Amino acid sequence: LINIDNDTVGLIVHPLQCNTSETGLTSRVWISLKAQPSFPVTLPISSSKLTEVTVTPPSLTFTPTDWNIEQFITLQGIDELYADGNQVISVYLGPSTSADALFAGMTSSVLVTNYDNEQAGMALGMANCAAKSDQLANFTAKLTSCPQPGEIVTLTAVSQNPSVASVVSQPLRITSMNWMLSMSFSVRGIKGTASPSLFLVAVRSSSSMSG
Numbered sequence: 001l002i003n004i005d006n007d008t009v010g011l012i013v014h015p016l017q018c019n020t021s022e023t024g025l026t027s028r029v030w031i032s033l034k035a036q037p038s039f040p041v042t043l044p045i046s047s048s049k050l051t052e053v054t055v056t057p058p059s060l061t062f063t064p065t066d067w068n069i070e071q072f073i074t075l076q077g078i079d080e081l082y083a084d085g086n087q088v089i090s091v092y093l094g095p096s097t098s099a100d101a102l103f104a105g106m107t108s109s110v111l112v113t114n115y116d117n118e119q120a121g122m123a124l125g126m127a128n129c130a131a132k133s134d135q136l137a138n139f140t141a142k143l144t145s146c147p148q149p150g151e152i153v154t155l156t157a158v159s160q161n162p163s164v165a166s167v168v169s170q171p172l173r174i175t176s177m178n179w180m181l182s183m184s185f186s187v188r189g190i191k192g193t194a195s196p197s198l199f200l201v202a203v204r205s206s207s208s209m210s211g
Contacts, residue, residue: 010034011043011093011108012070020053020077021115027075029110031060031093033067039099040064043106045073048090052078052114055091075112081146082176083118118145122155125182134191137165140182147176153207157185165189 012034018027033041041062047053054076062071075091094107125140147153156171169185 008034009102009106011096011106013093013108013110015110016108017111017113018075019113019115020075022077022079022117023115025077025115027112028072029075029091030070030072032070033062033103036067037062037064037098037100037103039103041067041096041098041100041103041106043094043096046092048092049087050078051080052087052089053091053112054078075110077114079117081118082148082151083116083120083145084148085116087114087116088112089114120145135189136168137187137189138184139187140184141172142182143174143179146179147174147207149176151175151207153179155183157187159187163190 010033012032014030015027018029019025020027031043042059043062044059045055046058047055056074056076060071060073073091089112091110091112092107093109094105096104096106098104121144123142123144125142141155141157143153153174154171155174157167157169159165159167165187167185168188172183172185174183
């Protein structure tokens with residue numbers, strides 16, 4: 001007499017795609033086994049990018065008595081200071097370990113989109129200045145989010161009214177170490193210009209990676 005086993009060994013995982021956010025949105029993924037093991041089965045769980053999404057707990061264990069009871073993992077989005085856009089990462093399940101050889105080496109994965117909450121930009125202080133003849137007027141510029149590690153953002157001010165005022169400050173170099181500071185540009189009114197005179201200055205940004 002031959003008893004034919006009709007149980008399929010594997011993992012039941014849902015959902016296979018989910019979302020988190022840098023503002024605190026979390027997701028749960030539910031996991032169980034497709035068949036009953038003879039010995040406990042341990043399933044390690046890891047994130048492909050811990051700076052984007054973390055996973056708790058780091059492993060699940062299923063026993064011969066609770067193999068078909070769903071357990072869950074919690075996915076948490078991590079908030080960086082810099083704008084990097086929405087990031088898609090993988091959460092890896094397995095390979096499983098067990099004294100039951102049929103249940104060793106099982107794997108699966110979940111795709112997670114972590115939604116960004118930073119927006120690259122800058123804020124200007126004293127956007128409207130009056131330039132007096134041969135005197136300085138100052139205004140500030142500040143980034144609204146942190147540059148990525150190793151990134152250098154250069155802000156350059158250009159006078160749009162060169163007959164009224166000229167920019168005398170050098171371009172500002174901003175990194176992840178000083179991005180939160182308001183930095184100053186100085187503009188000098190052209191000598192002989194009627195006082196005070198309004199002027200327009202354009203602030204342009206460019207970025208590069210150090211090293």
